[in-house]
Amino acid sequence: MANRPLRIIVAKAGLDGHDRGAKVIARALRDAGMEVIYTGLFQTPEQIVQTAIQEDADGIGLSILSGAHMTLFPLVTEQLKAQGADDIVFFGGGTIPPDDTEALKKAGVREIFTPGAPLSEIIEFVQRECGKRREKVG
């Protein structure tokens, strides 16, 4: 199973319809050899975590550009903990001010990528962190 490609959920939560970034990331991760499941728009944190568990995903990337990040990111981390699935690498991106990035990282979000982050950096992060998780969880 070790050679099974990494499986990543790219998610959009809340009422935010800005899906350009999510789609570009989904495509870039797929082109880098990962299996990508894009949830589509308007998912609840509960639905996102359910999808990740059902799909046996290695990581969740959540994109929020509507300003609701301080509510929706923590709801996902809470759900992951509640479901005993907080080994899943949870990262995100969007229109997120620097101070909020720090707060979200403290709350269990592994990394936040803001506009302008190179795709190569995001791919490298996902491969590294999800790879580490594979070693641990198998």
Place this chain on the structure above:
Amino acid sequence: MAKMIDRPSGLGAQPTPEFEEQKRTWEQASAAGKPRTGAGSGAVDRTISDVPLKTVYGPEDVAQLDLARDLAWPGQYPYTRGIHPNGYRDRLWTMRQFAGFGNAKQTNERYHFLLSQGQMGLSVAFDMPTLMGYDSDAAQARGEVGKCGVAIDSLADMEVLFDGIDMGAITTSMTINGPAAIALAQYVAAAEKKGISRKLLGGTVQADILKEYIAQKEWIFPPRPHMRIIVDMIEFCTNEMPKWNTISISGYHIREAGSTAAQELAFTLADGFAYVEACMKAGMDVDSFAPRLSYFFNSHIDFFEEIAKFRAARRIYARHMREKYGAKDPKSWQLRFHTQTAGCSATAQQPENNIVRVAFEAMAAALGGTQSLHTNSMDEVLALPTEKSVEIALRTQQVLAFETNVTNVVDPLGGSYYVEALTDEMERQAEAYFAQIEEYGGVVEAIEAGFFQKEIAEASYRYQRSIETKDRVIVGVNAFQKEENLAGIELLRITEEVERAQARSVQEVRAHRDQSAVAAKLARLQQACRDPKDNVMPHLIECVNAYCTEGEIVDSMVEVFGRYVERSVF
């Protein structure tokens, strides 16, 4: 009568042997040149939209142009050179900054500030729950209230939003689509409560639902019932609100979603034509409604491509409206548009650089002949703008309008070999897209097939790749980076208390109203929704006046029309 002297009908005058010789010399010199290498050198031969570019343009590139047919003079069909004979000499563009955050009271204060600083019109930004048809206390609204716009749940909020503002004198643009008809009903009701007749109201409500399915994704109902509501709205405004621009057909969001300039142009005009066809099919005379349609474009960072896009938009529109739809009134041929600088060109890195980008983009809009303009604030890539950064954005427009003198001559780039050739190329690419859309059976069918969504996703990925490879340089992002600590940068913050207070406020509204009137008005509205011959607008105004909330009205309509679910592609 003496034989007329033969004169070329186009810009491409017959070259003399001397000129031909000069050209050959230039070609040799050019071929001997050494192209620069390094960052940003990979894309010198194409626009940001991948339109191939020559090193220089000359008469042969515009030889096909016919001066009378393709250019004419400003204020003349096909309006390539602008819709006004004197351009900005008679009237500058309207400086209209898009604003809204928190609750109606906070936003009302921002409006008073902007008006006191010389802004000429208002533009309302609503928050996500309002845009999607949910009240502030709905489960779907959690974390979103007041965040990227103002929360408007009922007429009560709309009254506060325009407190102390003369709605009979100011023009207002409301950027809302799914629930556009409800927002318009609230605006009419708020004005009439102040004793201002709907006949006096000027402005526009975006109400362009087709581009929601294509790009912005703020829909409620499926496309067909949504189209019916828009036709109802256009008909209502045509009969009752003579000064209102009924709908603002928007390419802005298509571009922000990652499209090319030609896609923005083609998809937007295709949407516009779809509304024209829907209204004509409903039995309206094209000249009764077309003069009040307006458009909204993006101004991106590729300076000349944008100017060409604006010029091409006017020409294509005029041709289709006159030739294809048989409009007789010149006002029906004239494409009037608002422009906003490209949010997607702004960077989170070294955000002050965005001031410069905005200035260039704003100048492209002015040289393209825009009727109104929003300049983005430098910090919008991080959060909603602060008052200071909004002021800089507005001042940028004022410097452009009053100091640079680009407003003194109409269409100053008309006749430029390059700009004319690029204008032609934009038109050609747009026509090719129209043919493709036609093959699907129309815009709605192409949406259902995911055509636009796929085209945009492709273009946006291609663009991103060109930044990754450094074929294109974005200053501060993939070149000229510096270590910076943005923590502590002053940003506008919307507190969670705003959400709690707004939720309480809509509950107050629901508690203090005539409940039997609410039930009766909503039932009557549903009846109108079921009867395609009825017009929903008067019933919406009745609902709004009974203080039905937006969420209640939308829920009643969803019972009849259903909710749209997208098939996602990436």
